[in-house]
Every structure is written in structure tokens, then in C-alpha cells.
Amino acid sequence: MYDVVIVGAGPVGLFLAGELALADCSVLVLERDRERTSPWKALPLGMRGLNAGSVETFYRRGMLEELLTASSADGELIGADPDAHEPPAPRDVSHFAGMRLDPADIDATALPFRLPGPAMEGIMTSLEAVGTVLTEWAAGLGVQILRGAAVEAVTQDGDTVVTRAGGRDHQARWLVGCDGGRSTVRELAGFDFVGTEPLFTGYTASVAFADPRKLAMGFHLTPAGMYLRTPFEGHLGMMDFDGGAFDRSQPLTREHLQTVLRRVSGTDTALTGVHLASSFTDRAMQVTAYRNGRILLAGDAAHIHSPLGGQGLNLGIGDSMNLGWKLAATIHGTAPDGLLDTYTAERHPIGAAILDWSRAQVATMNPGPNAPALRRLVHDLLSTREGTTHVFRSTSGLSHRYDLGSDQPLVGRTAPDFRLADGTRLGDLLREGHGVALDFTTDQRLHDAAMIWKGPIRYAAGPVSNDLGFGALLIRPDGVVAWTDDHDPDHEAFRRAATRWFGGPTA
Known part of the structure; x- marks a missing residue:
């Protein structure tokens, strides 16, 4: 019996499979198609855009160089001066309803908590390139991929899920449907799928x-x-x-x-x-909950919308990054109560916002006698410095914030790529999928508190090139800041945050 069966060997399913295998879970991926490559995945029909947030995700798992090579992208356009103290201005901004905006109009001062690092921009790539990189990563971690196995039936009880595919039953403790907008898993498992009907x-x-x-x-x-x-x-x-x-x-x-x-x-x-x-x-639809018993959904299986703005693949990769470490901790019995429920609580609002972003673009493009006037108005508003900055924030994938119940402004956001004096970056520390405690003060009490969670949390200390005014941070395996403090860290507050996200002490 596997820990997890994943249905769908697209980028979302493969990324999730790698995340779980990185955490020592046994994973089987079932894929309907027999062949890994097709004209629909290669350029130009398989062309996709990865925003800066997704590129950062590949960087944090050590796959950025391979991704750039497979995508024929210029690494110099992605990275930043390793000795820089401040981040470069963004060099690209997505379109809104086909209206291209000038990146020179982005107000960099309105983009909080940015630091220079290897992953600062989005790239154009293809499903084939992304799939190649993720297949090699997942296979190298021991993930089994069974192709030509279309799902026929799904049943679950309180302990296991049985997926019938390719004429065989595959038993696992959990099942995750990553099988696209017409998801068989979603239909067989009875998820509620609601939203709006199409205009085009x-x-x-x-x-x-x-x-x-x-x-x-x-x-x-x-x-x-x-x-x-x-x-x-x-x-x-x-x-x-x-x-x-x-x-x-x-x-x-x-x-x-x-x-x-x-x-x-x-x-x-x-x-x-x-x-x-x-x-x-x-058509813009979303499941009302991302989990039904021991069955979960990610990517287009959980939400569909128009491809305007290229947010679908990015949204799915974000789902996988959020879900992987939580499901792994649940499997290993180390998850605190309710950890897996935070997957829906955190990702559903992000998905809903992307659906609305898509709907707004379609409404702006909808032909009619009043359409030109509306488009001119929207274009004028978005072409302002504030409007262009808003589009960048909304599409870059770097400005999402989960509500983690804290008024600390960095908590719930993706962590900046802090660089320690020895050249080590946060991205390097996240590569193995552990949480990270960053201590810029080298406070012995904080060190001792972090060592109690030595398994799931990696402790790193020392001065950094730019601490952005923080003294210490606790960062989840998905790169999201769970706790911050000033230059006099409260080690008891750290303990509470660590317990909330990583369960009881492991040492």
C-alpha cells in the first residue's frame, strides 16, 4: 500500500509527488496518457508562463538551473547581482485583458519585503520543459509513475482509498486528484463544483x-x-x-x-x-472544499478559469507546494491538529481571487457598443503607476498572503531570499523541504528552542546582507513566513509558532 496515489502526471501532480517523496512518503502517480510528450505540450501549443512566484518555487527545490535550461531561458534575465543590497526593479509585468503595461511604471517601493536573489522574474516555458524537469526530480526521489492508467473507480473508507485504474486496484492511505479541469477524481468523489458559465x-x-x-x-x-x-x-x-x-x-x-x-x-x-x-x-468554477475524507484535489481539478494572464499553472504549483508538506506530516503522524485543514483554508481564497481576476478580464474584453469606452477607462487606470504596480502584485505570485492570525506584516507571505554572510541563501536552506529558523541575532535561547524541533526545522544563524529590520523568522517548508520578531526575539513566541505548524517537540 502506498502512502499517496496521485492521479495526473502533469506539472501539478509531479510537483506534489516530488514534495511527498522528499518527505519520505511512498508515492504512485497514475497517468491516463501512455506517452509523456505530445505536440500539445511542446512549443508553441504547450507554451506557458511561470510567474516569479513559481520560478522561486523551483529555485527553492533546487531545480531552477534545470528549468532555465529546459526552457531555453536566459538565466541572467532571472537572477540578480549576488552582492546587491537592494532588489532590481521588475523588468516585466503581465497584461490585463490583452493590454500590455510598461514595467517602468511599477513602483518598486510599494513591493514590500523584496531582496535580490536568483529568482526575481517570471519566464516563458512549455509544459514539456516543466514536465521533463519535474519527472526527473520525482523519479530521482523514488516516485513511481504508471502511464496508460485511466481511472475507472474510486472508493474510500476511514483508513484507505482504493483507485481502480488500468484494470488494477491501487490502495493508498490518501488520494490526490491532479487530473485537470475535467477531473475524473473530482466527479467520482462527489466534490461540489460551483461558479460561472462561459461568455466565449x-x-x-x-x-x-x-x-x-x-x-x-x-x-x-x-x-x-x-x-x-x-x-x-x-x-x-x-x-x-x-x-x-x-x-x-x-x-x-x-x-x-x-x-x-x-x-x-x-x-x-x-x-x-x-x-x-x-x-x-x-467557465470559472471551483470546488467548495479541497478535501473530501481521504481524497484531496489540486490544480485544475480544484479550480478552472480562462487562460487569460496565464495564472492556471502557477495556481496549481502553489497548491502542490502548500499541500505537500502538510500531507506528509499527516502521514508521518507529526502534524498538529487541523494542519491538513489549512490547505483548503489557505488555498481556496487564493483560487477564488484568481477566478475573479480572470472574470474581470473577460468582462473587459466582452464586445458590445460600450466595450471601447470601458477598455479605454480600464487601460487609463491600469497605466498609472498605482495601476501597473497593482497588476504586477496580482500576477507575480509574490504578494499572496495567507491569513495566519498575525498582524506582523511579513507573516503569511513568501519569505525574502535572505543571504547569510557565508553566501548561503534561504533558498539553499529550503531545498530539502524542511522548515527553517533564521536567527540574525544568534540568541542562545532561540537556538535552544529551535533545536527541540531539529528534525522538521533547520536552524541557521548569523548576520545577513540585509535583515529588513527583523531579528528572527520561522519559515514553513513551503517558504511562507510563520513567525517573525525584532532584534530581541521572543523565544516563547517562537515555541508557540513552531508547535502550531510542526506539532510537539521532536527532540
């Missing part, structure tokens, strides 16, 4: 144009919808505001795609061929 049918395709010059490169809003052309030959995206009526309802023929393209682009462009094509909608 979207298309992504690889086509041949009779005259490519009739369609400009880039993202184009029109009176009838949207089209997108990228530098990849024949790569086409479209949005047709038909209420989602066409999605998966009829074959995606060349004639249909050409009709939609002519309508949304306002041109007479012709398609001479269609190599691959798929449709999607802006």
Missing part, C-alpha cells in the same frame, strides 16, 4: 495561412473578439464571444476556424490547412 469559446491552433501578412503579430482586441499571433509559424489563438456554445460541441474544421478568424479579425484571411486545434472557454 476560445481556440488555439496550429494552422497554415494563405497570406500571413493580413494578420498582425501580437494580441489584438477587436469589436468582435480577439485574435493572437505569435512568432511561431502558424500559431493562432482566438476568442469568439458565443457564450461558449461551440466548445467541444462540433469538429474543429478548417472552414469553421476560418469563419471565426474572419469574424474576430475583420479580415478576409484564408486558412489553407489545420494541423492541430483545440477549444476552451472562460
Whole structure:
């Protein structure tokens, strides 16, 4: 019997599998598809954006260099001067409803608790590149991956979950569905899935144009919808505001795609061929709880929305990072009461906010006689310094804050990448998936308190290049700050925080 069976070998399932294996859990991943690679995962159809928060997550697990190599990204564009005292200004900002904003308008002083480090920016990548890196990581940690195993049935009792897939029963203590927006696990386990119905049918395709010059490169809003052309030959995206009526309802023929393209682009462009094509909608749905007994959901299985702004993959990686260490502690019997319940409590509001971000973009793009005026107004507001900064905060993945019941401003946020005098960074200390106690004061009482949790918490002390005014911090395995104090740390407060997140003393 496995500790955990994960359904879905996409980035979310593989990242979660690695997190659990890092914590000495036995993991089996079941994947419906027999082949790991496909044209839908490779560029250009598999192109995805990882925001700065997700890049930071790969860095904190020691996979950033491999990710940059697999993505053909320039590491110099990601990192920062290792000797810098202050972080560089952001060099990119996401779009809102296709409106590109100038990163020079970001107010860096309004971005609290940033420090220079190797992971400061987002990157463009592909599902194939991310999958390759995560597959190698998970397999190296002992994760078993069974391909060609579609889930047929799921049953659970108070102690185990049995998943029937590929004609066999697979027994585990826990099951996690990471099997996408049309999740079989979600349906079989009876999760409530609620939200809003679509306004458009979207298309992504690889086509041949009779005259490519009739369609400009880039993202184009029109009176009838949207089209997108990228530098990849024949790569086409479209949005047709038909209420989602066409999605998966009829074959995606060349004639249909050409009709939609002519309508949304306002041109007479012709398609001479269609190599691959798929449709999607802006349907925005979320499960009411991420756990049902011994079955949990993560990624698109827990929430779906339009791909505008590229937040879906990032949201799923955040789910896995949050869930992994909590589920592992529960399996090993070291979790404090209610720890696993904090997965829904922390991630559901983040998912709900991303769904609303997606809905707002769709509403801004929806054609109609009043649409141009609304778009101009939104563009003017977002092009201000405050507006551009707001978009960056909302899409970078670095400004999410969990409500951990503290008024300390850094608690609940991702920790800055503090650098100790010997060159060690926080990212290095988080690589093995432990919590970290950072002590800039070398207070013996705090050292003694931290040593009581020597197993789940790694203690590190010494001066840092920039302490941001803090004397000590307790950081969870997912990189979230659980406790901070000034230059006279309260070791009893540290003990309470450590007990809350890591259970009773281990030494």
C-alpha cells in the first residue's frame, strides 16, 4: 500500500509527488496518457508562463538551473547581482485583458519585503520543459509513475482509498486528484463544483495561412473578439464571444476556424490547412472544499478559469507546494491538529481571487457598443503607476498572503531570499523541504528552542546582507513566513509558532 496515489502526471501532480517523496512518503502517480510528450505540450501549443512566484518555487527545490535550461531561458534575465543590497526593479509585468503595461511604471517601493536573489522574474516555458524537469526530480526521489492508467473507480473508507485504474486496484492511505479541469477524481468523489458559465469559446491552433501578412503579430482586441499571433509559424489563438456554445460541441474544421478568424479579425484571411486545434472557454468554477475524507484535489481539478494572464499553472504549483508538506506530516503522524485543514483554508481564497481576476478580464474584453469606452477607462487606470504596480502584485505570485492570525506584516507571505554572510541563501536552506529558523541575532535561547524541533526545522544563524529590520523568522517548508520578531526575539513566541505548524517537540 502506498502512502499517496496521485492521479495526473502533469506539472501539478509531479510537483506534489516530488514534495511527498522528499518527505519520505511512498508515492504512485497514475497517468491516463501512455506517452509523456505530445505536440500539445511542446512549443508553441504547450507554451506557458511561470510567474516569479513559481520560478522561486523551483529555485527553492533546487531545480531552477534545470528549468532555465529546459526552457531555453536566459538565466541572467532571472537572477540578480549576488552582492546587491537592494532588489532590481521588475523588468516585466503581465497584461490585463490583452493590454500590455510598461514595467517602468511599477513602483518598486510599494513591493514590500523584496531582496535580490536568483529568482526575481517570471519566464516563458512549455509544459514539456516543466514536465521533463519535474519527472526527473520525482523519479530521482523514488516516485513511481504508471502511464496508460485511466481511472475507472474510486472508493474510500476511514483508513484507505482504493483507485481502480488500468484494470488494477491501487490502495493508498490518501488520494490526490491532479487530473485537470475535467477531473475524473473530482466527479467520482462527489466534490461540489460551483461558479460561472462561459461568455466565449476560445481556440488555439496550429494552422497554415494563405497570406500571413493580413494578420498582425501580437494580441489584438477587436469589436468582435480577439485574435493572437505569435512568432511561431502558424500559431493562432482566438476568442469568439458565443457564450461558449461551440466548445467541444462540433469538429474543429478548417472552414469553421476560418469563419471565426474572419469574424474576430475583420479580415478576409484564408486558412489553407489545420494541423492541430483545440477549444476552451472562460467557465470559472471551483470546488467548495479541497478535501473530501481521504481524497484531496489540486490544480485544475480544484479550480478552472480562462487562460487569460496565464495564472492556471502557477495556481496549481502553489497548491502542490502548500499541500505537500502538510500531507506528509499527516502521514508521518507529526502534524498538529487541523494542519491538513489549512490547505483548503489557505488555498481556496487564493483560487477564488484568481477566478475573479480572470472574470474581470473577460468582462473587459466582452464586445458590445460600450466595450471601447470601458477598455479605454480600464487601460487609463491600469497605466498609472498605482495601476501597473497593482497588476504586477496580482500576477507575480509574490504578494499572496495567507491569513495566519498575525498582524506582523511579513507573516503569511513568501519569505525574502535572505543571504547569510557565508553566501548561503534561504533558498539553499529550503531545498530539502524542511522548515527553517533564521536567527540574525544568534540568541542562545532561540537556538535552544529551535533545536527541540531539529528534525522538521533547520536552524541557521548569523548576520545577513540585509535583515529588513527583523531579528528572527520561522519559515514553513513551503517558504511562507510563520513567525517573525525584532532584534530581541521572543523565544516563547517562537515555541508557540513552531508547535502550531510542526506539532510537539521532536527532540
